[in-house]
Amino acid sequence: MSAALSIRGLSAGYGPIAVLQGIDIEAAAGRLTVIVGPNGAGKTTLLKAVSGLIPREGEVLLDGARLSGSPASIVRRGLGHVPEGRQLFAQMSVLETLQLGAWLLPRGERSARLDEVLAAFPKLAERRNQLAGTMSGGEQQMLAVGRALMNRPRMMMLDEPSLGLAPKMIEELLKIVLRIRDSGTTVLLVEQNVAKALAIAEFAYVVERGRVVLGGSAKEVLASEEVRTAYLGTV
Amino acid sequence: MGFWLELAASGLITGGIYAVVAMGLNLQYGLMRIMNISHGEFLMVGAYLTWWAQTILQVNPLVFLPVVALMLFVLGLLVYRLCFRPIARTAANAEVVEARSLLVAFGLMFIVQNLAYLVWGADLRGYTFLSDSVEIGGARFGANRLLVFGFALAASLALLAALKFTLFGKAVRAMMQSPTGAQLVGIDTAVLHPAVFGAGIALAGVAGALLSMVYEISPSMGEPYTVTALIVITLGGLGSAGGCLAGGLLLGLVEAFGMHFTSPSLKMLLSYGVFILVLLARPRGLFAR
Ligand SMILES: Nc1ncnc2c1ncn2[C@@H]1O[C@H](COP(=O)(O)OP(=O)(O)OP(=O)(O)O)[C@@H](O)[C@H]1O
Numbered sequence: 001m002s003a004a005l006s007i008r009g010l011s012a013g014y015g016p017i018a019v020l021q022g023i024d025i026e027a028a029a030g031r032l033t034v035i036v037g038p039n040g041a042g043k044t045t046l047l048k049a050v051s052g053l054i055p056r057e058g059e060v061l062l063d064g065a066r067l068s069g070s071p072a073s074i075v076r077r078g079l080g081h082v083p084e085g086r087q088l089f090a091q092m093s094v095l096e097t098l099q100l101g102a103w104l105l106p107r108g109e110r111s112a113r114l115d116e117v118l119a120a121f122p123k124l125a126e127r128r129n130q131l132a133g134t135m136s137g138g139e140q141q142m143l144a145v146g147r148a149l150m151n152r153p154r155m156m157m158l159d160e161p162s163l164g165l166a167p168k169m170i171e172e173l174l175k176i177v178l179r180i181r182d183s184g185t186t187v188l189l190v191e192q193n194v195a196k197a198l199a200i201a202e203f204a205y206v207v208e209r210g211r212v213v214l215g216g217s218a219k220e221v222l223a224s225e226e227v228r229t230a231y232l233g234t235v
Numbered sequence: 236m237g238f239w240l241e242l243a244a245s246g247l248i249t250g251g252i253y254a255v256v257a258m259g260l261n262l263q264y265g266l267m268r269i270m271n272i273s274h275g276e277f278l279m280v281g282a283y284l285t286w287w288a289q290t291i292l293q294v295n296p297l298v299f300l301p302v303v304a305l306m307l308f309v310l311g312l313l314v315y316r317l318c319f320r321p322i323a324r325t326a327a328n329a330e331v332v333e334a335r336s337l338l339v340a341f342g343l344m345f346i347v348q349n350l351a352y353l354v355w356g357a358d359l360r361g362y363t364f365l366s367d368s369v370e371i372g373g374a375r376f377g378a379n380r381l382l383v384f385g386f387a388l389a390a391s392l393a394l395l396a397a398l399k400f401t402l403f404g405k406a407v408r409a410m411m412q413s414p415t416g417a418q419l420v421g422i423d424t425a426v427l428h429p430a431v432f433g434a435g436i437a438l439a440g441v442a443g444a445l446l447s448m449v450y451e452i453s454p455s456m457g458e459p460y461t462v463t464a465l466i467v468i469t470l471g472g473l474g475s476a477g478g479c480l481a482g483g484l485l486l487g488l489v490e491a492f493g494m495h496f497t498s499p500s501l502k503m504l505l506s507y508g509v510f511i512l513v514l515l516a517r518p519r520g521l522f523a524r
């Protein structure tokens with residue numbers, strides 16, 4: 001069910017602006033890999049390049065098979081992406097949003113999958129007829145995660161799901177992330193809460209100015225001088 | 236009493252046509268930012284095809300309506316592929332799409348119009364169809380005009396229902412609300428964009444077919460409808476199909492009553508007056524919350 005993601009020599013940017021230069025990242029199957037880095041490092045750009053939202057050079061492999069083409073064709077291969085800013089459909093209800101999440105599923109499987117996701121997110125089930133745009137930040141983030149899960153991804157990328165949320169909600173979202181991993185889906189998580197993220201992850205990468213400057217087991221990265229001073233503020 | 240009813244009805248009939256034309260243009264602009272000012276030309280093509288079918292093949296124009304829709308849909312796919320897909324692919328953002336598509340559509344307008352002059356000539360054409368009048372509540376209406384209104388309303392409501400209730404319609408709205416979100420659930424712009432462009436052109440064709448049942452047609456008949464459609468979209472709100480229906484009917488009524496109290500030659504002036512008033516007072520549309 002889970003799939004390994006390999007990013008090799010990936011470069012990307014916006015028109016003439018080069019942002020990423022030769023990124024190499026491995027997300028091991030069934031594991032949680034975290035990417036941390038300062039604002040503007042290129043983390044969001046990396047996820048967008050992987051899912052085909054912006055053009056890229058280099059290779060992206062899902063279980064050894066090349067991922068390329070339009071976002072739709074990449075999502076079809078089993079990649080889920082919860083993007084920065086959630087990108088919800090403001091005028092759609094929770095139910096409609098989840099139905100759209102099942103766009104690529106065979107017709108016969110859609111309603112069963114909807115029931116599964118609603119069961120996994122009781123808070124969404126309670127608000128099934130509320131418009132996405134009127135929900136709280138935490139609820140919206142849950143909806144964005146639920147929408148991506150509808151397609152039964154083998155590999156899931158989440159871009160700062162905890163951004164702007166209260167501590168309690170952050171805990172809840174990280175629990176959801178762990179649940180996704182434990183259900184057998186590989187997770188690649190971009191997160192600013194470095195301490196919390198490294199505590200639950202198996203592997204971690206530090207990205208700065210468009211390059212990977214550090215990578216390894218989450219323990220090693222957590223123990224490194226660099227991360228302790230720059231990200232955790234401890235010596 | 237009968238007279239006012241007739242006046243209101245004539246406003247609603249024209250308004251129904253406006254709504255259909257505007258909905259088509261709104262689909263194209265709302266989803267893809269394609270400023271297709273050649274939209275009205277496809278209304279004209281739909282009108283001539285129906286006239287041809289009626290005069291050459293003696294096909295009932297109502298029976299021919301779905302055929303026109305299909306033919307214009309296919310024509311729309313072709314036009315999208317040749318003219319607008321290259322723009323969408325190379326443009327860096329929506330503003331660039333808007334500017335370039337406007338120029339291309341301007342050229343397209345001349346090409347289609349001149350082809351029509353070449354094929355069908357400059358004379359006014361027409362045919363009679365159900366021109367007997369019916370009496371309702373002391374007012375007399377042409378049967379064909381009532382029919383046209385009924386079909387325009389039905390086409391509008393069908394589109395509204397499709398957008399609201401079908402998964403494909405929801406995908407179209409999702410793409411308008413968040414293109415990134417829509418792409419990430421796997422909705423493919425390479426399928427959706429041509430299909431929606433084609434549907435927009437098909438609506439213009441249907442409006443033209445309906446018009447040919449009541450009015451004489453000419454190769455230059457389309458242009459004013461493009462302008463009116465832009466006004467209706469401004470009234471109803473960008474990307475809102477329901478707003479188009481309401482806005483179209485409203486503009487039809489305003490024109491009918493306005494012309495009665497002033498003069499028929501002021502029709503365009505009335506439309507523009509409404510347009511400017513709305514732009515000044517409610518720039519996001521009459522029904523925007
Ligand atoms: N659409 C765009 N056009 C041009 N430059 C962009 C665009 N989006 C991002 N950038 C630039 O690319 C660089 C990387 O941005 P990115 O959003 O990937 O950073 P990030 O690591 O996700 O930061 P944050 O932690 O603040 O979300 C930044 O310098 C940013 O200004």
Ligand SMILES: [Mg+2]
Binds near residue numbers: 045084159160
């Ligand atoms: Mg970011």
